[in-house]
Amino acid sequence: MLELLHTYTGCPTSSLHFLALPREILLLYPSSDSIIVLNSRTLTFIRALAFWELFPATRHLNDPIQCLSIDPGMKLVVASMGHRVAAWNLSSAQNDSWRIHSSLLLPEDQHVTALGCKSGLLAVGTRSSLSVYTLILENDLPTWSQKWTYPVITLSRVRFSPSLMYISTTSMHNNVVRIYSTTSGRQTQDIPHPLLLQISCGAVPKLLAEMSSFCIQ
Secondary structure, three states: OOOOOOOOOOOOOOEEEEEEEEOOOEEEEEEEOOEEEEEEEOOEEEEEEEEHHHOOHHOOOOOOOEEEEEOOOOOEEEEOOOOEEEEEEOOOOOOOOEEEEEEEOOOOOOEEEEEEEEEEEEEEOOOOEEEEEEEEOOOOEEEEEEEEEEEOEEEEEEOOOOOEEEEEEEEOOOEEEEEEOOOOOOOEEEEEOOOOOOOOOHOOOOOHHHHOOOOOO
């Protein structure tokens, strides 16, 4: 006779994400309209971050979360559904309390297809643009202020370099990795790659040596 030992919430349909804390490592992934948070060692369920907490109108929709990004430095979790972006952060000295952080609402025709978040910078890729936002505090209320936007074809991934000087992107329509300046949004390089939507560290040329760990996996 079989005995049930564990049951797990949802089933990951996309990449798994991790958030390293002093006492544990959290495993996060989207499931329907929520972000599932588990202990990576025991797979114990910790919390579900529901998208409707920030956008109540999405509570009875059947739309799933499409993109997820983790900012380990700020302990920030950012997710998107359609043209909406929601963010939560882990607070308190014990790292055991999740709270709503901020939100971003794009025009209805700008569905988010890629997200990248690091050190208070947010890169948002849509079907027609790449935009970078800066986190600012207005009366202790965190908001996202657009730094620049640049027309592109539908993006599948965006990543910041460790120095935050560059952003890399891949598209759903070709096998080229494009590098942009985080400061100006100017495109600095195209890197053709034989594997669609994937780049290894060895493909990054010497002139971008400072980005040696800046890879899309």
